[in-house]
Amino acid sequence: MVNDQKIKVAVDAIVFGYKNSALYVLLVQQKYGPMKGKWVLPGGLVQTDESLSEAVRRELKEEAGIQVNYLEQLYTFGDDIHRDPRGRVISVAYFALADPAKFSLQADTDAEDAQWFDMDSMPAAGYDHAVIITAAHDRLRNKLSYQPIGFDLLDKEFLFSELENLYCTILGSEIDRRNFRKKIMSYGIVDETNKTASVGSGRPGKLFRFNTRKYQSLQKVGFHFEINLRK
Amino acid sequence: MVNDQKIKVAVDAIVFGYKNSALYVLLVQQKYGPMKGKWVLPGGLVQTDESLSEAVRRELKEEAGIQVNYLEQLYTFGDDIHRDPRGRVISVAYFALADPAKFSLQADTDAEDAQWFDMDSMPAAGYDHAVIITAAHDRLRNKLSYQPIGFDLLDKEFLFSELENLYCTILGSEIDRRNFRKKIMSYGIVDETNKTASVGSGRPGKLFRFNTRKYQSLQKVGFHFEINLRK
DNA sequence: CTTCTCTGCGTATTATTTACACAAATATAC
DNA sequence: GTATATTTGTGTAAATAATACGCAGAGAAG
Numbered sequence: 248m249v250n251d252q253k254i255k256v257a258v259d260a261i262v263f264g265y266k267n268s269a270l271y272v273l274l275v276q277q278k279y280g281p282m283k284g285k286w287v288l289p290g291g292l293v294q295t296d297e298s299l300s301e302a303v304r305r306e307l308k309e310e311a312g313i314q315v316n317y318l319e320q321l322y323t324f325g326d327d328i329h330r331d332p333r334g335r336v337i338s339v340a341y342f343a344l345a346d347p348a349k350f351s352l353q354a355d356t357d358a359e360d361a362q363w364f365d366m367d368s369m370p371a372a373g374y375d376h377a378v379i380i381t382a383a384h385d386r387l388r389n390k391l392s393y394q395p396i397g398f399d400l401l402d403k404e405f406l407f408s409e410l411e412n413l414y415c416t417i418l419g420s421e422i423d424r425r426n427f428r429k430k431i432m433s434y435g436i437v438d439e440t441n442k443t444a445s446v447g448s449g450r451p452g453k454l455f456r457f458n459t460r461k462y463q464s465l466q467k468v469g470f471h472f473e474i475n476l477r478k
Numbered sequence: 479m480v481n482d483q484k485i486k487v488a489v490d491a492i493v494f495g496y497k498n499s500a501l502y503v504l505l506v507q508q509k510y511g512p513m514k515g516k517w518v519l520p521g522g523l524v525q526t527d528e529s530l531s532e533a534v535r536r537e538l539k540e541e542a543g544i545q546v547n548y549l550e551q552l553y554t555f556g557d558d559i560h561r562d563p564r565g566r567v568i569s570v571a572y573f574a575l576a577d578p579a580k581f582s583l584q585a586d587t588d589a590e591d592a593q594w595f596d597m598d599s600m601p602a603a604g605y606d607h608a609v610i611i612t613a614a615h616d617r618l619r620n621k622l623s624y625q626p627i628g629f630d631l632l633d634k635e636f637l638f639s640e641l642e643n644l645y646c647t648i649l650g651s652e653i654d655r656r657n658f659r660k661k662i663m664s665y666g667i668v669d670e671t672n673k674t675a676s677v678g679s680g681r682p683g684k685l686f687r688f689n690t691r692k693y694q695s696l697q698k699v700g701f702h703f704e705i706n707l708r709k
Numbered sequence: 710c711t712t713c714t715c716t717g718c719g720t721a722t723t724a725t726t727t728a729c730a731c732a733a734a735t736a737t738a739c
Numbered sequence: 740g741t742a743t744a745t746t747t748g749t750g751t752a753a754a755t756a757a758t759a760c761g762c763a764g765a766g767a768a769g
Binding site: 251252253254255256292293294295296297298299300301320322323325326327328335337339 | 482483484485486487523524525526527528529530531532551553554556557558559566568570
């Protein structure tokens with residue numbers, strides 16, 4: 248093993264949150280380094296004795312004080328040799344979902360500040376993070392259609408209309424409320440509670456709950472979730 | 479940027495090939511190091527001044543003398559800190575497809591030998607490569623259903639029966655020849671040539687050709703390829 | 710020249726997806 | 740406290756897509 252390799256390994260996390268019918272990404276403001284003052288994805292160098300996913304969770308805790316509902320590896324960015332001005336750094340990017348209502352953000356270590364940014368009005372991110380965010384956004388939209396991850400963006404108990412709005416907002420498409428509900432309910436992975444809640448005016452709705460257990464057991468039997476919204 | 483990180487970055491390629499109605503993986507035999515004599519995935523350390531994908535292509539050329547039809551990043555393996563006995567190494571694994579008929583394998587540099595192994599009778603691979611191969615195999619099966627990558631495993635011109643067999647073999651399922659053909663042809667991404675060919679006995683069949691151009695232009699219009707075989 | 714093997718094609722049945730409208734429950738405005 | 744606006748909750752018919760299924764044509768092998 249020739250030992251002259253000079254490559255650093257970083258992880259970055261793209262954490263999506265959903266609130267007030269809008270999609271948000273978590274960014275942190277750099278305290279030090281060439282991107283000082285810039286907003287970037289939470290992340291940093293991996294420690295030699297920690298796993299990649301541990302590194303991501305650590306950085307998320309350190310830089311934003313947040314725990315996520317869902318985490319998966321997105322892509323490793325390492326084709327642009329000059330993506331980091333400090334030298335050759337490859338970044339293993341992770342895709343994550345969180346419920347913004349569950350945590351108040353808190354910057355620590357390397358980060359000056361941590362904030363949720365509406366996807367529709369984002370600052371120019373440092374490094375190549377705009378590219379990474381785009382990739383994650385694509386992943387989110389795709390995944391929403393064939394995996395029930397929307398629930399990880401909502402509170403444990405939610406109104407059906409919130410789920411509807413989430414799909415409409417993120418996929419940017421219309422929806423037929425009746426067909427949507429029929430489809431979701433047909434999978435049997437969403438339970439109706441006997442509680443109700445109302446948002447502003449109108450008839451209050453029942454609260455629903457994603458049934459993780461049921462989903463997992465169905466998955467083993469080769470269950471296939473799919474939601475296709477018309478354009 | 480604290481500079482005490484001791485992590486090496488490697489790439490590995492899982493190259494699938496298809497011939498004689500069977501699925502093959504490309505492995506190379508290690509010439510040096512702790513896995514000397516063992517069969518492993520082609521790959522190696524990334525050079526500081528080359529991109530990840532360049533590194534993969536270089537290794538494939540060096541260790542097996544092969545060029546692939548399709549290459550995409552699969553996953554970065556870095557959660558098991560001890561996956562490499564020589565120290566902390568993360569591996570960015572690439573998923574690739576090739577046509578075995580197009581190249582005769584030729585080991586060079588670090589590899590003693592390079593060979594295609596039938597997926598049904600593989601040697602115990604070194605490092606954690608068995609895990610990586612399983613992940614790639616899953617990806618192949620999934621992808622076959624929703625992306626027309628089967629063609630990258632066949633010759634440029636192929637018989638419909640070869641495409642059928644490929645799907646049956648890899649997905650391990652039955653097929654209704656008539657419905658399969660109808661579906662594939664309905665997408666308009668496969669052209670019939672006016673040549674025919676026969677394999678052994680039976681009526682000779684027409685040769686077909688995947689229309690890359692057509693596929694790419696359809697893709698832009700939001701085209702969705704999907705082949706679902708019944709269990 | 711008979712038999713075997715593989716190719717190529719069409720239609721009826723079933724399942725899935727889409728389109729579509731109105732009454733019930735509450736909040737707000739007057 | 741009455742009228743109005745807003746949101747929830749539900750069923751059915753039409754259109755589309757997926758499945759099941761059988762037989763004649765072209766060569767190769769014996």
